[in-house]
Amino acid sequence: MNITAVATLTFVVFVALIVAFLTRPRGNSTVDFYLAGRRVGVLTNSWAICGDYISAASFLGVAAAVYLFGIDGAWYAVGFAAGFIPVLLLIAAPLRRFGEFSLADFLGRRLHSEGVRLTAAGMVQLIILGYLIPQSVGGGITWQLLVGHGLFGLSPYVTGVLVSLLVISIVVAFGGMRGATWYQAVQFIVVLMALIWLASLAVINGFDYGAAVQDLSDEPLTSPTHTSDGWELRTHPDRIDTGRDAVFGEPGAQYTQLGQIALVVTLGLGTAGLPHVMNRYFTAPSGRAARTTTVWVLGLIGAFYALAVMMGTAARHVIPEAVTEHRWLDALTLDGVLITPEHALPALGRIYGGELGLGIISAAALIAVMSTVAGLLLAAAATWGHDVYERHINPHATPRQAVWAGRLITLIVAGLAGVAAVVLSPGELGPATPALVTTMVTWAFAVAGCALTPVLLLAIWWRPMTATGAITGMLLGAAVAVTALITSETLPDSPLRDLLSAPTLLGAPLAALAAALASRLSQPPPDVEAAWVTMHGTAGDRRAERLARLIAAAPAPRAGTDTGSRRTRTHTQLRGRRR
Structure with a gap:
């Protein structure tokens, strides 16, 4: 057991729980529970979104992918970071201006359809489970590496799954969005500081990124592979320039050109379709704040992934030279190459910082798991508590009943994820174990990109979008994504497999086309122009539109009534409803 790691993790979790308790919602309002009263500041929200987004797959997985595949591994960092560009340009501000509780709520109200709302809720739950289960598996794996002992007779893996889910369930169920926001903000700062600390130690000890890439590119890229005779090093063939070996500093070790684009x-x-990330934009006080938050997120996420790529390169360059001095690396490496690439950051932490360094990096990995799980549980609570329970199961629920329904759903979803993670228990750790986590997370991105993102973009930017079109697009997108992912597992290495294993390049256009064709064959909702002004109009346009609705809804004045007083009351109502 690494005492330093356990002490670090315990302290950070304790501080986060105290913060969540102090910032918990004081009332029973669903706006407070699900959206933190729509009063989350720009900087705090940007930290929380990063905490939502950066999971163990990002913290350990990106560095591992760079370590294993060189430049090809950096495509993960590019894709993860670039995802917030369309959010900034196309989604954040109009989504917040419309002002709902969740993606399903937004689509249901925008298209005036409970069918759309329920279909979107199903897609959201599919994505959440696809993301939540591997995070729970990652929590168990990290605890197994970090602590190595179970509690109450349970295995270390099962203990990690249960402890991480239990702590986060308490934070979310009783702290709501406000408590989870501060919890995730604190967690992200800890994870980022751990990575900055490790990168600083590497530079102080003489690491130079450019020189390292050049040195590593002077020889073929290899990785351990298991055969009937044991472990042996395998040279990666170049999948772009066939007939030669891949090298660290050039693409082709893992993906063809089509595969790189598809990923x-x-x-x-x-x-743009991840519900636990997009729901956070509803907590911003305004559309402008949502857009500014995304700018901060882009900067923070970009810095994080740049450091992750740098550390993956550092591990590939430093570890072979460190084997002779640090004999504990013998058990983790084959001829100086890590058998499990996800050990890259923990190994660097121990090389540069001893047991303290290993403890800090391992604790940060488990913290990243718990922070992402918090966002996923909140998204599940908002979808099932608000969009399903309040609207269909108990439409006359009091605010107190609605909040407690959200809390109960949080615990139920956490329980289901825990059961699934235990069933998927990988047993003894091996090279294939972390690949399960990374692969399942990529599946969640694929389903989100095929099923939700095209419909979301059309609902925001295309006036003729209809409920029929949205349902058609979501169902077809999900079907294409799931079918492609399953099929890809049966194919040998080829450009077709690259495309099907990251199927959004295929599924998103098909879903968008199907949604557009179905929309042309059906009637759009009656208030398209009002919705358009709400999402895209200037502040003056939105005030004028609300004023017109208030005047139209007000009763006609009786004879002798002072119309000036009526206009004054209407303007007072309008000021009270401004967003």
Whole structure:
């Protein structure tokens, strides 16, 4: 057991729980529970979104992918970071101006359809489970590496799954969005500081990124592979320039040119459809604040992934030279190459910082898991608590009943994820174990990018969009994504497999086309222009539109009534309803 790591993790979790308790919602309003009263500041929200987004797959996985595949691994960092560009340009501000509780709520109200709302809720839950289960698996794996002991007779893996889910369930169920926001903000700062600390130590000890890439590119790229005779090093063939070996500093070690494009598109468009990330924009006080928050997120996310790529390169360059001095690396490496690439950051932490360094990096990995799980549970609570329970199961629910329904759903979803993670228990750790986590997270991005993102963009930017079109697009997009992902697992390495394993390049255009064709064959909702002004009009346009609606809804004045007083009351109502 790494005492330093356990102490670090315990302290950070304790501080986060205290913060969540102090910032918990004081009332029973669903706006407070799900959206933190729509009063989350720009900087705090940007930190929380980053905490939502940066999971263990990002913290350990990006560095591992760069370590294993060189430049090809950096495409993960490019896709993850680039995903917030369409969010900034096309989604954040209009989504917030419309002002609902969740993506399903937005689509249902925009298109005046409960069918759209329920279909979107199903898509959201599919994405959440696809993301939540591997995060729970990652929590168990990290606890197994970090602590190595179970509690109450349970295995270390199962203990990690249950502890991480239990802590986060408490934060979300009783702290709501406000408590989770501060929890995730604190967690992101801890994770980013851990990575900055590690990068600083590497530079102080003489690491130079450019020189390292050049040195690593002087020889073929290799990785350990398991055969019937044991472990042996395998040279990666270049999949772009066939007939030669891949090298660290050039693309081709893992993906063809089509595969590189497909991966970046899947991760980029998938980001815009992730419910736990997009729901955070409803907590911003205004559309301008949502857009400014995204600018901050782009900067913070970009810095994080740049450091992750740098550290993956550092691990590939430093570890072979460190084997002779640090004999504990013998058990983790084959001829100086890590058997499990996800050990890259923990190994660097121990090389540069001893047991303290290993503890800090390992604790940060488990913290990243817990922070992402918090956002996923909140998204599930908002979707099932607000969009399903309040509207269909108990439409006359009091605010107190609605909040407690959201809390109960949080615990139920956490329980289901825990059961699934235990069933998927990988047993003894091996090279294939972390690949399960990374692969399932990519599946969640693919379903989001195929099923939700095209419909979301059309609902925001295309006036003729209809409920029929939205349902058609979501169902077809999900079907294409799931079918492609399953099929890709049966194919040998080929450009076709690259495309099907990251299918958004195929599924998103098909879903958008199907949604557009179905919309042309059906009637758009009656208040398209009002919705358009709400999402895209200037502040003056929105005030005028609300004023017109208030005047139209007000009763006609009786004879002798002072119409000036009526206009004054209407203007007073309008000021009270401004967003």
